[in-house]
Amino acid sequence: MAETEQELLERLGGPVAVADLVKELYERVLADPFLAPFFENISMDRLQRMQYEFLVAALDGPVSYSGAELTAVHQGRGITDQHFAKFCGHFADALEAKGVASTDVNLVLSRLSMAKDKVVGTTNTDG
Template identity: 50%
Template sequence: MSQSESDLLDQLGGMDGVRRVVDEMYVRVLADPELTHFFDGVPIEKLARMQTEFIASITSGDIQYTGADLTKVHAGRGITGVHFSKFCGHLTDALEANNVSSHAIDQVLGKLAMYSDKVTGSSNVDG
């Protein structure tokens, strides 16, 4: 089985690998002056657990995300496409720091991009 055919979650190091990536990503996100305010008052440990489950669910057919509806949880927060891109940049940096292959990173980002409208509350519809 080639790397592209294997389970993407395995390429990320399984649940433990995803959790390491998520923990590192939030260190970066919380240090970013353009993003940190979105997390004021948010219990980061719980958020990291939910984010780990979410990333695992989009990278494996065997895991279900049980957290809150993404549209509802992000609604009215003022998150723009620029914010979403910065968040994805921090995720990319954390994946690279954890020696995830560029191919697997591209796959993760492609899957995550499918949720950008739910996070930003915008839609990309051409007539």
């Protein structure tokens, strides 16, 4: 793993800053009429806790993701590539609003992109 990726979580401000980013992310997502319907009747406290765990773990942090397998959680919800891209856009905006450098925003988004197939229900048929 490259040094830039090893230190990414620390450059974001560590796990505490990620918790703040998750709150900011969901404020943006819930204000978006394209994405908000996916979160109706959902425990936002639980969702934000799972998202926090997922992100810190994806950034090689000291937290393990304890939630359900991503494919099972998102299956049948009608989430498309466009929904995933919009969600990631809101996350990028939240990162930028916190002053995160564009190179680090791109590194974070590359980590998130590894979960895309599981979230939107597509599979990689090339291996």
